[in-house]
Amino acid sequence: MATSALPQKRRSEEADVELEWTDKQSAFRKLICTGEIYNHNIQDPQLFLERCFPLFKTNVETKHQALKISCFLLYIFLSPISAEEKEIYISSKNKEFFISDGIYAWYTEHVVEAITKKFDSFQERDSGLALKEIVKLCVNPNVNKGFRVGRNHELPDVIRDKRAVVSIHSSDNECCKWAVLCALYPVKQSRYKLSNYKKFENELNFTGIPFPIEFKYLTQFERQHPGISVNVYGIQYDNGDWMVARKNITQNKEFKFVPIHISKQRYNRHPNLLVFQTDFSNIYHFYFITNLSRLMRSSLTSHKQSIHFCERCLCFFYTEDKLKVHFEDCIKFRALRTVMPSKETKTIQFENYCNNEKLPFVIYGDIECMLQPFTTFPQSSERSHSEPVHVHMPYSVAMYVHCTHDEKYSNFYFYRGLDCMKWFTDNLNAISDNMLQYFKNKKQLQMNDQDKEFFENAKTCHICKKHFLTTDVRVKDHCHFTGKFRGAAHQSCNLNYKPSMIVPVIFHNLTMMLTFL
Known part of the structure; x- marks a missing residue:
């Protein structure tokens, strides 16, 4: 029998219902x-x-x-x-x-x-x-209808001076087609002239692909051309703005190259393309990248020699052998650009200050079982080399409920009997209802003269340990379960310093026992 009677009320609703x-x-x-x-x-x-x-x-x-x-x-x-x-x-x-x-x-x-x-x-x-x-x-x-690609526009000087990009001078909206043809059918002189690629225009199949082209049609283009793969990159400033294809842009901003479309499989016929937004419009223009290393090197490293880029994640290596080793792993994952932390964010600091608080309740439990021989032996699987001869039958359960703030809520319960697991789950629900009432009964702040003097002279927040600024709003932080004053805090820290309503149930050797219960 149990040493203490418990209410049998159950929770009407559960918090972890599956979302839809x-x-x-x-x-x-x-x-x-x-x-x-x-x-x-x-x-x-x-x-x-x-x-x-x-x-x-x-x-x-x-x-x-x-x-x-x-x-x-x-x-x-x-x-x-x-x-x-x-x-x-x-x-x-x-x-x-x-x-x-x-x-x-x-x-x-x-x-x-x-x-x-x-x-x-x-x-x-x-x-x-x-x-x-x-x-x-x-x-x-x-x-995102903004990403349509159109006519020729001048490159920004910071990109043009690298001499790693070719812009085909066309007056139509088919710059994507001319950039791909420039890569697949190279010429030695005047690579920017449209007349060099007009004779190859019918070599590619653009059926069902409208111009100006949108990025979603690049996958269709690859399906219509087995053996050809296309990667597309863009350039973003650190504040999230896209670099625009005009000469009067701010040149001293830090920028980064971003993969926009990466082909799932790379073939030998593989053009890398650069895309820019045109001046004051939502039309984008394609350029052919002749040398990926020369284009991206200066934005990532001060190394002056040629380096080898992974076209999927834009990581760079100083030898081609290291790139090959990396690519074997990179191809298994989704194409993403690797971003290293900045000087301001390279240090990880603890911010979940509410986790410093002790949990209001914790439950410790233990189950005792007896071995009961099998009357009929179950058939073992073909992979198993052992035969079960006994089954674990739980006959006794005990649990200790510990309250951090008030010992009167701490109690020990135990029960013996073959229905002990049912008793345990029923009473665990009843105990949780009592705890829920305890959580809802929040106490008001209680301060004595010493606490008031401490608050007036406080220079630092007792939660984040940072000094108060003249513009900061100071508040009185207190324990919602005891009403005791804990210290002065920032208003934002106090709002996030919420007591946890999680009650852990800790069992001895539960991982092994679940196999038998």
């Missing part, structure tokens, strides 16, 4: 699809957004080569004065997404961090509203 993606029809022509992911009892916005990532990845990643994606999160806030419910939409910007981008890094930066930052800013403005519910995440992927 729901497609919605759209009246906008460029909108590929509108997806909605509804919430199931998750109260933390960041946790909900992280849970949504697998569905986001599945439904967005394979849509198009180039997209613009915007998301918004629907909250319901409650006014404590009038008890009126208000719907608040917090959205992310419509950002470009390419197939070469790392989708997890893109989602973390442009969705999770962007929406979470706006949510924190909304709360810091002292809106007076209390979050009641997170309703849903809406995802709106749009076709």
